Amino acid sequence: MSDLKELRKLYSEQGLSQKGVDRNPFSQFKIWFDQAVNSDTAEPDGMCLSTISSDGKPSQRTVLMKAYDENGFIFYTNHNSRKGIQLKENTSVSALFPWLALHRQIIIEGEVSRIDDEISLAYFHSRPRGSQIGAWASRQSQRLNSRCELEEQIKAVEERFEGQPIPLPEFWGGYRIKPNRFEFWQGRNHRIHDRIIYHWSESEQAWKVERLSP
Ligand SMILES: Cc1cc2nc3c(=O)[nH]c(=O)nc-3n(C[C@H](O)[C@H](O)[C@H](O)COP(=O)(O)O)c2cc1C
Numbered sequence: 274m275s276d277l278k279e280l281r282k283l284y285s286e287q288g289l290s291q292k293g294v295d296r297n298p299f300s301q302f303k304i305w306f307d308q309a310v311n312s313d314t315a316e317p318d319g320m321c322l323s324t325i326s327s328d329g330k331p332s333q334r335t336v337l338m339k340a341y342d343e344n345g346f347i348f349y350t351n352h353n354s355r356k357g358i359q360l361k362e363n364t365s366v367s368a369l370f371p372w373l374a375l376h377r378q379i380i381i382e383g384e385v386s387r388i389d390d391e392i393s394l395a396y397f398h399s400r401p402r403g404s405q406i407g408a409w410a411s412r413q414s415q416r417l418n419s420r421c422e423l424e425e426q427i428k429a430v431e432e433r434f435e436g437q438p439i440p441l442p443e444f445w446g447g448y449r450i451k452p453n454r455f456e457f458w459q460g461r462n463h464r465i466h467d468r469i470i471y472h473w474s475e476s477e478q479a480w481k482v483e484r485l486s487p
Contacts, residue, residue: 376460393446
């Protein structure tokens with residue numbers, strides 16, 4: 274068995290306090306996201322998205338956050354993929370940004386909904402043509418007999434749309450996560466970490482901020 278004891282690191286002393294954070298979790302997200310973008314963190318827009326199947330089993334995968342504002346966090350995928358099917362059955366999700374180089378993570382929990390096709394279309398057309406073809410060609414999450422089979426599907430899509438703009442596939446588009454809970458986690462020395470959570474209070478129509486024990 275591998276011995277990972279030596280991986281233990283001394284975490285930063287840069288803390289996070291209930292008073293120091295922005296009252297608005299989206300503003301606090303922006304502060305940390307901008308810091309992650311300006312750091313050595315690889316793919317700071319990558320989030321681990323957890324979904325739940327109809328029989329209550331969780332699954333997760335990385336997707337890229339393509340936009341965010343106070344209405345939520347947007348990602349794009351295939352509606353018929355494993356996650357797409359689960360999202361039709363259960364709209365509750367969790368998304369985790371693992372900014373390990375900064376000793377930080379943000380966890381968002383909330384509900385997803387499909388975004389308007391016009392927004393998906395605008396984003397789809399902003400992607401390189403090869404990615405647009407890939408979206409058409411890949412029956413995401415379905416079994417392939419070989420890489421060759423996928424390459425044939427790509428060739429068929431290239432021929433189908435040769436010389437013309439590629440339309441938005443009806444099976445592909447964006448989702449918005451509307452958060453009801455945020456957790457900002459800052460690693461501190463000796464595992465005495467900071468955890469600040471925000472949860473949305475329906476009765477007060479306001480975000481409540483609390484500290485959790487690490
Ligand atoms: C860095 C990274 C970014 C990814 N971004 C996306 C994405 O934005 N949308 C997407 O559908 N899949 C993305 N993937 C692939 C997914 O992790 C996953 O393999 C795929 O969506 C199929 O997941 P599913 O079978 O659970 O539906 C990304 C993977 C990685 C490692």
